Amino acid sequence: MFLYPEPLAALVESLRKLPGIGPKTAQRLALYLLHAPAIEAEGIAHSILEAREKIFLCSVCGNFTDVDPCVLCQDVSRDQSLVCVVESPRDIIAFERTRDFRGLYHVLHGVLSPIDGIGPSDLKIAELLQRVQGGSVKEVILALNPNVEGGATSVYLSQLLKPLNLRVTRIAHGLPVGGDLEFADTATLSRSFLGRQEL
Amino acid sequence: MGIYKEEAIVLRSMAYGETDRILTLFTRGAGKVAAIAKGVRKPSSRLRGAVQLFSHTHLVLYAGRTLDTITQGDADETFGFIEQDLDRLAAASCFTELIDRLTMDKQPLPKLFQLLLAALRSLEGADPDLLGRIFEAKLLAALGYQPQLDGCVMGHHDGWQAPASGVVDVGPVWFSIERGGVLCPDCAASCSGALPLSPATVAVLAYFLRTPLDRAVRARVEQRSRSELASFLRSFITYHGDVRPRSWQFAGACKDKAKLATDGVLTPPA
Ligand SMILES: [Zn+2]
Ligand SMILES: [Zn+2]
Numbered sequence: 097m098f099l100y101p102e103p104l105a106a107l108v109e110s111l112r113k114l115p116g117i118g119p120k121t122a123q124r125l126a127l128y129l130l131h132a133p134a135i136e137a138e139g140i141a142h143s144i145l146e147a148r149e150k151i152f153l154c155s156v157c158g159n160f161t162d163v164d165p166c167v168l169c170q171d172v173s174r175d176q177s178l179v180c181v182v183e184s185p186r187d188i189i190a191f192e193r194t195r196d197f198r199g200l201y202h203v204l205h206g207v208l209s210p211i212d213g214i215g216p217s218d219l220k221i222a223e224l225l226q227r228v229q230g231g232s233v234k235e236v237i238l239a240l241n242p243n244v245e246g247g248a249t250s251v252y253l254s255q256l257l258k259p260l261n262l263r264v265t266r267i268a269h270g271l272p273v274g275g276d277l278e279f280a281d282t283a284t285l286s287r288s289f290l291g292r293q294e295l
Numbered sequence: 296m297g298i299y300k301e302e303a304i305v306l307r308s309m310a311y312g313e314t315d316r317i318l319t320l321f322t323r324g325a326g327k328v329a330a331i332a333k334g335v336r337k338p339s340s341r342l343r344g345a346v347q348l349f350s351h352t353h354l355v356l357y358a359g360r361t362l363d364t365i366t367q368g369d370a371d372e373t374f375g376f377i378e379q380d381l382d383r384l385a386a387a388s389c390f391t392e393l394i395d396r397l398t399m400d401k402q403p404l405p406k407l408f409q410l411l412l413a414a415l416r417s418l419e420g421a422d423p424d425l426l427g428r429i430f431e432a433k434l435l436a437a438l439g440y441q442p443q444l445d446g447c448v449m450g451h452h453d454g455w456q457a458p459a460s461g462v463v464d465v466g467p468v469w470f471s472i473e474r475g476g477v478l479c480p481d482c483a484a485s486c487s488g489a490l491p492l493s494p495a496t497v498a499v500l501a502y503f504l505r506t507p508l509d510r511a512v513r514a515r516v517e518q519r520s521r522s523e524l525a526s527f528l529r530s531f532i533t534y535h536g537d538v539r540p541r542s543w544q545f546a547g548a549c550k551d552k553a554k555l556a557t558d559g560v561l562t563p564p565a
Contacts, residue, residue: 116312208381210388210545211307217548243308244348247378272338281344283373 104130156227158203158220160185168201175199177234181224181253183207183241191239199237202227207240207249216252224253228262235263242269242287268293298366300355301325304411306391308348310336317362318346319395320354321411326402327395330356330363345370349377349387351412376419386423388542390414390430396538397438407437413508421512424521427546429511431528432503440475440535444501448476449486455479457497467491470527472534492527496520500527 099105104126111122129137153159154166161167168174168188178199182188188201204219228236236257240246254264270288271280280288306327307319314336320328332346345352345368355367377387390411398404414430435441447455448471457468457477469483470476470490477497483489499520503511516524533539 208384208545210385210542211392213541213544215545215548244378244384248381248384251379252381275339279341281341281370283344283347283350283370286375 153203157201158205158223159188159201173198176232178237179224179228179233179235180237180239182239183246187239199235204240204249207245208252209245219249221253221256225256225260228257229260233262235265238264238266298355298357299325300353301328302371302408303328303352303354304391304408304415305346305348305350305352306395308346314340316346318365321391321394321398321408323405323408324403326404327398327400328356328363329361329400330354330365331359332365332368342368344373347373349374349391349415351415372416374415374418380423382423382546383418385542385546386418386427387415389427389540389546392540392542393431393434393532393536393538396540397434397532397536404437407434410434410437410508417509417512424525425514425516426508426512428521428524428528429503429508431532432500433508435528435531435535436504438536440531441504442470442500442531443476444497444504446477447479447482448474449478449482452479452481457494465494468494468497470497472530475531475535490527490530492523493520496523496527499524 100108107126107129108119108122111117111125112119114122117125129140150162151160152162152164154161154164154169156165156169159166159168163170175198178197179202180191180197180199181202181204182191183204183206185203188203191197191201202220202224204221204224206214206219208214208216208219224236227233236253238250238253240250250266254266257264268291269284270291271277271284277285301320301322301324303320303322305318306321309317311317311331314334316332316335318330318332320330322328332342334340335343335346337343342365345354346365347370350370351372351374352368352370354365356363356365374387377383394407394411398407410430410433414426417426432442444457446452446457468491469478469480469486470492471478471482471486471488472490473488474486478486478489495517496519499514499516502514506514529543
């Protein structure tokens with residue numbers, strides 16, 4: 097049986113560890129990196145090292161940053177009384193694209209998931225509780241994904257936050273914009289009733 | 296197999312690629328099936344509501360080489376109460392994780408499907424802890440590991456029977472996890488690693504094994520038997536199934552919920 101030479105096999109193995117990359121894709125990427133001009137491969141290696149070296153978690157919100165606190169936390173034009181709790185830094189990017197939210201964020205870095213062995217102490221929950229007790233935060237908006245784990249995490253957080261005299265809200269879950277009612281699934285429709293608003 | 300329809304419960308759901316999820320399904324007719332739900336993480340996906348974790352759902356699938364593809368779906372029951380309570384989330388996760396880890400792909404186990412469905416349906420009103428024990432006992436029976444509780448597991452030893460509960464001063468009933476049953480006093484003396492159980496606990500276990508789940512959940516069980524049964528069933532499952540589900544740890548952590556909460560709230564900023 098033919099095997100790749102050791103350094104190439106090691107590269108394939110490393111790439112396979114990336115999320116969403118199977119053995120075939122890992123081989124294709126590894127061969128691409130060997131074919132590509134040296135400067136390109138070096139550039140990728142350099143970017144990885146530099147990001148690892150210069151990016152860390154904001155001590156206030158837990159987002160990835162290269163300054164502490166991060167630029168969002170430092171921005172005094174943002175509403176300091178609103179904290180939006182999200183699962184991952186990617187969600188911040190999504191919310192920022194809307195330009196509708198002008199408060200601050202808090203990244204949990206995951207959600208409760210018994211099967212994956214993720215419990216409350218594996219998330220940035222203690223940090224959130226400390227942060228909101230400073231007095232300046234008036235409302236915590238829970239913006240986790242509308243699935244079982246996100247829902248359970250929201251319920252758990254609201255139980256911890258409500259005794260602290262804060263307004264605790266949750267983003268609406270319901271029909272996608274532009275979708276037709278008749279094609280909506282049952283779970284989404286029943287949620288959209290629960291989240292109905294006064295007009 | 297081409298295109299087929301199945302009634303399924305979603306045991307596991309993992310994000311995959313940009314917008315897909317890989318699901319572990321437990322189906323009524325085909326047992327455990329790995330399937331991909333494409334585009335299901337996009338809000339516009341019509342399949343999304345039908346493939347949520349723990350959902351009881353009717354699916355149309357297309358058989359593939361390694362993964363089947365879900366093409367249509369309609370959720371019957373989503374058990375929305377599970378996310379309202381960590382103890383219930385922990386219990387439901389234990390059910391699904393045990394089935395996932397103790398069954399093989401595409402091995403039809405319709406009785407086990409019915410057990411899981413009944414357990415999820417009972418979870419809303421039942422004590423999640425007790426329901427967990429009933430589920431574990433019945434799971435063992437459904438997989439062919441039913442603990443033997445009537446008569447010594449080593450053979451016919453003078454018609455010896457485990458003492459009935461309520462009899463005072465009878466001492467413990469000895470159980471061999473390895474052999475999978477109770478031992479008469481003679482065999483217990485010569486068997487290493489025999490486990491002492493109180494007669495009441497053995498009686499509760501026997502009751503759980505012979506009573507339909509929806510009735511068994513109404514049993515009143517003393518705290519001592521509860522904890523004895525919990526550690527007994529876990530040792531039994533770990534020994535015979537060679538698994539130690541992660542959800543068990545989470546369930547334990549939920550017990551310390553109050554502590555976790557206060558740790559978070561009361562720790563002064565460093
Ligand atoms: Zn920050
Ligand atoms: Zn014997």
